Amino acid sequence: MKINQKQASIIILSSLLFSTGCMNRKAIVKDTFLMDAQRAGSPAQAASEKILAVLPFSIAPAFEGNGVVSRVAENRYKSDFYNEYFVSPAQMIADQTRNWMSESGLFAQVLSPISSVQPTHVLEGHIRKMLLDIRDSSKPRAVLEMKFFLIERNKRESTIRFQKLYKITEPMAEQTPQGYISAQNICLMRILKMLEKDIALSL
Numbered sequence: 561m562k563i564n565q566k567q568a569s570i571i572i573l574s575s576l577l578f579s580t581g582c583m584n585r586k587a588i589v590k591d592t593f594l595m596d597a598q599r600a601g602s603p604a605q606a607a608s609e610k611i612l613a614v615l616p617f618s619i620a621p622a623f624e625g626n627g628v629v630s631r632v633a634e635n636r637y638k639s640d641f642y643n644e645y646f647v648s649p650a651q652m653i654a655d656q657t658r659n660w661m662s663e664s665g666l667f668a669q670v671l672s673p674i675s676s677v678q679p680t681h682v683l684e685g686h687i688r689k690m691l692l693d694i695r696d697s698s699k700p701r702a703v704l705e706m707k708f709f710l711i712e713r714n715k716r717e718s719t720i721r722f723q724k725l726y727k728i729t730e731p732m733a734e735q736t737p738q739g740y741i742s743a744q745n746i747c748l749m750r751i752l753k754m755l756e757k758d759i760a761l762s763l
Contacts (some may be wrong), residue, residue, distance in 0.1 A: 603665025
């Protein structure tokens with residue numbers, strides 16, 4: 561198909577206008593965050609040769625996106641487009657839990673889900689709530705609710721050795737996105753500390 565001089569001029573002009581508009585458009589800037597729950601203290605004595613596999617965590621649909629979720633009224637929530645977790649919340653917290661349990665010393669080994677080694681125990685986790693509660697704007701707080709199941713596996717059957725729901729809230733030291741992540745990180749560390757103690761008692 562032949563393009564005459566007039567058509568060619570229109571195409572060139574349209575291309576210039578489009579490229580100029582793209583150059584003038586402001587780039588969207590997002591802040592991304594990762595939680596980092598650091599375990600303090602010495603590891604416990606490993607419980608014989610028990611092996612733990614931490615499976616991928618599930619999460620309530622309202623909180624599965626990467627955007628930080630805020631509760632602004634009794635039945636009103638919003639997701640922050642400009643402040644996000646660097647990876648999915650479920651994956652991030654599962655990784656933090658796996659690292660924590662590995663450092664606890666309760667098990668001879670702590671495996672990832674893709675390991676070919678057969679575990680003696682499996683840890684399942686479900687995140688029920690993970691949000692910033694700003695219903696009282698003068699007292700914003702991080703909220704984290706998680707339920708865990710510790711399952712013992714043998715050749716014949718699987719047995720639930722332990723299950724518990726943890727609910728933690730933590731006030732923010734500063735009213736900024738980083739302040740929220742810091743408060744949420746404290747929530748996670750408090751939960752993992754309690755989880756470690758409860759698992760130790762169930763082994």
